[in-house]
Amino acid sequence: MDSANPLSQLADIHMPEAVGFWPPAPGWWILFFIICAILVWALRRYYANWKLQRARSFAIRELDKCLTALSDQSQGKNATEVDILKLNFVSDVNGVLRRVAMKNFRHENFASLGGAAWIAFLREHGDAGLLDDAQAFTLSQGRFAKHWEVDEQRLYQMAHQWIGSVYLARITPEKPSNNASAATPVSDHA
DSSP, X not given: OOOSOGGGGXXXXXXXXXXXXXXXXXXXXXXXXXHHHHHHHHHHHHHHHHHHHHHHHHHHHHHHHHHHHHHHHTXXXXXXXXXXXXXXXXXXXXXXXXXXXXHHOTTSOOTTOOHHHHHHHHHHHSOXXXXXXXXXXXXXXXXXXXXXXXXXXXXXXXXXXXXXXXXHHHHSOOOOOSOGGGSOHHHHHO
């Protein structure tokens, strides 16, 4: 018989290898994909808001050009020439408002709107709080007149406010309320 101790034939205890960083556990993969999805969503939203801000600032610059052109060209002109410049200003402001509407309300048929229907569209789809009856009549009938008493600054401010409200409604849409009649038309199109 062998007198050797059977325990001496056993191999020494081997420590397991250290747990590596790769591959991560399934929970880390899930967390990674959730973070990636949130990041993609945030970047897309930021880019869309940036584009809307850029479009808004472009429309405001166009509006500024209309007012600057009126003030620059009306210096030293007689009353008839100033009236023509004011009519051009009204037409230019109306054009800027229509372009903003075409950009933001593509699915609506407003291109053929004129007169009271155009004014109703402006009041329904944006903040036209500064649009009083005299300005509304000027915007709706301005191209058919030979003379208008236009408060250029007030018309400019109204158009600026309307443009800002249309783009702001798309950037930060209102939360839908439980009361359907309380929802503003602007939030329906945002």
